[in-house]
Amino acid sequence: MLLSRRQLVVGAGSTVTLAVVAGRATRAAAAPGATFAVPRSPEVDLVDHVLARCGFGAAPGERERVRNLAARSDEAVDRWIDEQLAPGDEQPELRRSLGRLDSLEQPVGELYEWKPEVVLRELSSAALLRAAGSRWQLREVMVDFWSDHFNIDASKGECAWLKAADDRDVIRRHALGRFRDLVRASALSPAMLWYLDGRTNRRATASERPNENYARELLELHTLGADGGYAQTDVMEAARCLTGWTVRDRHRFRKGRVEFDPALHDDGEKHVLGGRIPAGGGARDLDALLDVATAHPATARHLATKLCRRFIGDEPPASAVDAVAVAFRNSGGDVRTTLRALFRTDSFRSPAARRTKMKRPFQLVASALRTTGARTDGGAPLLAALRSMGQSPFQYPTPEGAPDVARAWSGTLLWRWRLAMGLAEGTLSGSSLDVPGLVCRAGGIEGLAAHLLGRSPHLAERAVLARSASPLGVLLASPAFQRC
Amino acid sequence: MPALTLAGVPDDDRVLVTVFLRGGADGLALVPPVHDDGYRRARPRLGVPPSQALRLDGPFGLAPELAELHPWFLEGHLAVVHAVGSDDDSRSHFVAQELMERGGTGAAGGWLGRWLRARATSGALTAVATGPEVPDSLRGAPSATALGGLTELSTGPAWSDLCASLAGLYAGDAQLGRPARDALDAADRMGKLHADGVHPEHGARYPSAAEGDVAEAFGRQLAQLAALIRARVGLVTACVDLAGWDSHFAQETIVAPRMRALACGLSAFATDLGPALARTSVVVMSEFGRRVGENASLGTDHGRGSVMLVLGGGTPGGMHCRWRGLDDDVLEGPGDLPVVHDYRDVLEAVLRRHGTIDPRSIFPGHVPAPLAV
DSSP states (O other): OOHHHHHHHHTTOHHHHHHHTTTTTTEOOOSSSOOOOOOOSSSOOOHHHHHHHHHSOOOOOHHHHHHHHHSHHHHHHHHHHHHHOOOOOOOOOHHHHHHHHHHGGSOOHHTTTSSSHHHHHHHHHHHHHHHOSOOOOOHHHHHHHHHHHTTOTTTTTHHHHHHHIIIIIIIIIIIIBBHHHHHHHHHHHHHHHHHHHGGGOOSSSTOOOOOHHHHHIIIISSSOOOOSSSSSSHHHHHHHHHEEEEETTTTSSSTTOEEEEEGGGGGSSSEETTEEOOOTTTTHHHHHHHHHHSSSSHHHHHHHHHHHHHHHHSSHHHHHHHHHHHHHTTTTTBHHHHHHHHHSSSHHGGGGGGGBBOOHHHHHHHHHHHTTOEEEEHHHHHHHHHHHHTTTTTTOSSSSSSSSGGGGGGHHHHHHHHHHHHHTTTSTEEEEEEEHHHHHHSSSSSHHHHHTTOOOHHHHHHHHHHHSSOOHHHHHHGGHHHHH | OOBTTTTTTTTHHHHHHHEEEETOOOHHHHHHTOOOOHHHOTTTTTOOTTSSSSETTTTTTEEEGGGGGGHHHHHOOOOEEEEEOOOOOOOOOOHHHHHHTTSSSTSOOOOHHHHHHTTTOSTTTTTTEESOOOOOGGGOOOEEOOOSSSOOOOOOOHHHHHHHHHHHHTTTTTTHHHHHHHHHHHHHHHHHHHHHOOOTTTTTTOOOOOGGEEEEEEEEHHHHHHHHHHOOOOEEEEEEEEEEEOOOOOHHOOOHHHHHHHHHHHHHHHHHHGGGGGGGEEEESSSSBBBBSOOTTOOOBBOOOOEEEETTOOOOEEEEOOOOOOOOOTTTHHHHOOEEEEHHHHHHHHHHHTTTTOOHHHSTTTOOOOOOO
């Protein structure tokens, strides 16, 4: 469904337009027809900061709802964080649009009934729909974070099917849970066993060499970190611990099932990270290894650094990293406790931190949809835009996941601008928005600017907006909107 | 008046293209030492029989999948360096790639970024990445643009209006001001190029979709690059990625299609450039090679030394390696081909033909051992 700007203007609010669009698309966020409050201050306030940094931006009307949670805005933000850390059901509209993505709720074995490209497309669309439309924004941000931390490129082997199960049963299920549970689920995720070759890691005879791929990334990326103080021998010993775990491929009965074959396991004694794992442990070697790796102080530090980089800034201050690492360690790797500690740091709450983090392409697309209240099917044109910006969901080729610092993305401006123009001009099929209605509900062009930027527009911005033929396009492409 | 090189081409018209084989490409698959007994012992199932390899020099042959590159070698346009790599022995993709793209420890930015800075070159299309991302080697460059695809850029009045508005908004932005200027400039130039289209010359035939997605995508990027080079838009360096060489499992299915993509793509590129190949250097590199012995899943694990290729740009060609065989006392660590030649010595030899400045500023801390490539 392609709507020109003119059609949108003519049809705004008419039942004809809405009925046609609503057939396939869903509104990215609840957007009542009434006017909504926009920021009045030239500085970004705490509520807008949290909605931008811990979510994908303020949907129309959302900042008012959060602000009304308590008398003081810092208390309101605390309430919102509490709410977000205990997510409930999705709203019916989002559930309906996710329900149209047929493949996603299938058990592992049934996923193979779909073409792999269909599963990947539906999974990618679902990620966009949820990021843009879910009321449980913090969970979606953490899903995005963990999807990179435990990166799986769906283009490898059977991952195109299995990543859908990994997203549901590993990443989403444990996104706000315990890190140890998340790592264990990931270690035994059929998609991960494919992606990092764990399924071929075997040592049936003394002369066979284990496949070190997963063991290395487990230590280097998932737990201790590259400078976490492990040695090549730790990698090789960890690989021995994990021999024998495999997954049935699609040519076999019960495809996608994860199994442990004792005959392929190296059951001798192992020495990993200074600890001894006695001989005869069999499948339990996995847990012994994960106990050591997840409880290692370097793991707390590695996770704290990455979380602070995501929520505070590209170069987070050591004090914040320390505080978050302590919370991680003291809580035994509880994600909720760790996040609460992070959101309490001065570095996170400081006005100096606001709008300093460059949105990654996925954040940009999701926030453009969410803040404008666009109707979208999360479909092909948006995924193509993400591809041109170098962040196709679930297709980052190497295990470290997509980068989380501005310099990695500063070469993507051209493609960001093209997306902004496409959305504002209504040339992206499957996504549409009522531009005149949005302007009207925000109280005019400057109100819309304040809504999208989280503060009242500067003099220079006002001057440019006054001249432009497409103020919404300019706003979405502006430097301020590239940041959260 | 720009300085003239030996070839009589102004420095500023020379283009350095790096092709990074991400994932650790197996040098022993690309350029197998087929006449080395140790090789045949270590690769009983994965090894290339001597009869199938194309003759290079000494014990070395070229993999049959790289056949399209053989004529370039025979004509002296292609140099092959074996047992080459970095001094990083982490065997980690990320650490090794990072180090190689940085150009040594203790240096800021990427080696191409430092080189461009030292040359004091700037402009939106000075440095491009043909893929959607700018690689770390260009970090710190005065400008670097990810092209994604030439044809994706639209033109028209709405776009022009948007660009005019954005020029003002981004002008004062400390972080994004320069990338924005580069993007605007690139949009302008690409718009002009887009109007003309990409048309390979000199009978060049890039891989089609029938030859696989990997080959098609790689060839498409090179065809676009050739068009840019011909258009003389001010390009100084370009980075191309050919990823997916991490062949822990069933190596043949992973490496063979990529070798074919590499050879067909580069051969078409060299043909397409015609006389411009004399002013265009292509360097092919990877973060490390693979273990000499094959593993139980018909693959190879992370190793050390690999292969680098230098095509065009005035290279004398030839095979370059101080080969010491593959006996146990030669191998390193868990059984890896040792790094005999440092990758920076290859890069330095190429940079010299691109009007380089003091190489010590590009690769600080590196003691050169020049290679005639």
